[in-house]
Amino acid sequence: MPPPKNAMEIFQLLDKSNCRDCGEKTCLAFAGAVLRGQKRIEECPKLDRETIGRFSDSPRNQDDVLIELKEKIATVDLAGAAERVGGRFADGKLTLKVLGKDFSVDAEGNFFADIHINPWVVGPYLIYILTTKGLPVSGNWVSFRELRNGKERYPLFQKRCEEVLKTVADSYTDLFDDMVHLFNCRQVEQQFRSDISVVLLPLPKVPVMVCYWLPEDGIESSLNLFFDETANENLGIESVFTIGAGLAQMFAKLSLRHGY
Numbered sequence: 001m002p003p004p005k006n007a008m009e010i011f012q013l014l015d016k017s018n019c020r021d022c023g024e025k026t027c028l029a030f031a032g033a034v035l036r037g038q039k040r041i042e043e044c045p046k047l048d049r050e051t052i053g054r055f056s057d058s059p060r061n062q063d064d065v066l067i068e069l070k071e072k073i074a075t076v077d078l079a080g081a082a083e084r085v086g087g088r089f090a091d092g093k094l095t096l097k098v099l100g101k102d103f104s105v106d107a108e109g110n111f112f113a114d115i116h117i118n119p120w121v122v123g124p125y126l127i128y129i130l131t132t133k134g135l136p137v138s139g140n141w142v143s144f145r146e147l148r149n150g151k152e153r154y155p156l157f158q159k160r161c162e163e164v165l166k167t168v169a170d171s172y173t174d175l176f177d178d179m180v181h182l183f184n185c186r187q188v189e190q191q192f193r194s195d196i197s198v199v200l201l202p203l204p205k206v207p208v209m210v211c212y213w214l215p216e217d218g219i220e221s222s223l224n225l226f227f228d229e230t231a232n233e234n235l236g237i238e239s240v241f242t243i244g245a246g247l248a249q250m251f252a253k254l255s256l257r258h259g260y
């Protein structure tokens, strides 16, 4: 599919319901944002995979982005980057802990990992090595909305991440205990008056806290994710989104597989 010449070409692909799930007020506004490169076509949850695939063929697809990132890794002094990224360098490889497991890359962009190498991990992992400022984690938690450029992306983040995790947590509340053991995360003291608070570490300086409130007195349960206030500098909003959505998918699949 050739690259779209104007917003109308993109608009024609959309379902025109103006549902706002993408964070834009109308489908036309969304089409304009995609044309300007401010949104990605896949941020409209109403589009099927085939349309997204056709659309992303002509601009850069995910594989192209990954190849580009790997080429950039070849230009990085991995040994020198180790301290900044909170990893260690040995035998020609830079190793970071990803959800408690070793995940390494060498100068040619080859991966070595104790966990399944998912695209939602690889992209943010490489971007983190290339761009993180490596600020120390502050301990001040903020919502996705409060991160820079998070407000406009929040409706989609809520749908793809928080709502998915809440469904899993509602069906299997002990999941949080399993998360602690499976992914080497920390159960922390109650935060924001939540019933359960768990901190995951998808990248060394990018903690993610999951807070879950049980249903009570006719009020339904809720679940929110919180990030360290350094998340914009240490990773960037796009990759924070990717990690949140990826975690949610992973837990949804785990819960299905184990029949929760």
Ligand code: SF4
Residues within 6 Å of the ligand: 014, 015, 016, 017, 018, 019, 020, 021, 022, 023, 024, 025, 026, 027, 028, 030, 031, 043, 044, 045, 046
């Ligand atoms: S999510 Fe899709 S259908 Fe809904 S307003 Fe945005 S572009 Fe339109």
